Amino acid sequence: MMKKAFKLFDQKKILILLLFSLLFLTGCEMTTSTTTTITRTTVTYLDVLDYQDFEEYIILEVSDQLSMPESVYYLYFYQLTCTHCNDIKQQVLHTIKDLEFNKVYLVESPSFSDIHPDISVTYTPSLVKVVLGEEVEIYVGPDDVIDFIITLN
Numbered sequence: 001m002m003k004k005a006f007k008l009f010d011q012k013k014i015l016i017l018l019l020f021s022l023l024f025l026t027g028c029e030m031t032t033s034t035t036t037t038i039t040r041t042t043v044t045y046l047d048v049l050d051y052q053d054f055e056e057y058i059i060l061e062v063s064d065q066l067s068m069p070e071s072v073y074y075l076y077f078y079q080l081t082c083t084h085c086n087d088i089k090q091q092v093l094h095t096i097k098d099l100e101f102n103k104v105y106l107v108e109s110p111s112f113s114d115i116h117p118d119i120s121v122t123y124t125p126s127l128v129k130v131v132l133g134e135e136v137e138i139y140v141g142p143d144d145v146i147d148f149i150i151t152l153n
Contacts, residue, residue, distance in 0.1 A: 049093040051078075051106055057096065058106045065107060065116040066133045073103040074152070075128040076145070077121045079110050084142040085125045092125075095149050102152040 051058065059065055065075055076092060078085040096104045104127075108114065115121050119128055119135050127145045129137040139148045 049090060049097065051089075051093070051108070054093065054096065054106055057104065058108070062114060062116050065105075066118060066130060066135075068103075068105060068130070070103050072129070072131050073105060074149075075105050075107050075119070075130060076149075077107045077109045077115065077124050077126045077128070079124045080108065081110075082124045088125060088142045088146050091146055092149060095153065099152055104149070104152070 059068070059075070076096075078089075078092075096106075109121065109124060112122075120138060121128060121140075123140050125140075125142055125145045127139040127149060128135050139145050
């Protein structure tokens with residue numbers, strides 16, 4: 001009887017020790033949490049621009065999207081009914097207006113048939129970098145488009 005009680009005591013002791021170890025080990029994992037907050041300033045422009053103000057930058061033919069004369073240029077894909085496109089429209093157009101060294105062409109794309117098959121745009125707004133007639137980078141969504149396009153100046 002004493003042996004049985006001793007065995008039972010040892011088993012409880014081992015079980016408690018295992019549970020305690022398990023709780024201790026799972027609670028000691030080191031984790032680092034980083035939160036980044038980006039504050040975007042709303043810019044109000046005195047002159048309101050429209051896509052039609054940039055007729056020389058508008059590409060109408062799908063076949064021209066990857067065959068513009070510059071070796072490096074950008075294509076900004078937008079839709080007139082796209083809320084996100086309209087939210088960043090003035091900032092995009094004013095940035096394009098002020099560019100000295102980079103060329104950004106405008107492509108209205110209400111449907112996939114308005115996008116060259118070798119360009120991977122599936123969402124507007126999008127900004128595509130083209131080098132020697134090939135897509136090499138794409139920025140998708142209003143935040144990525146604005147964050148990149150403002151670096152072109």
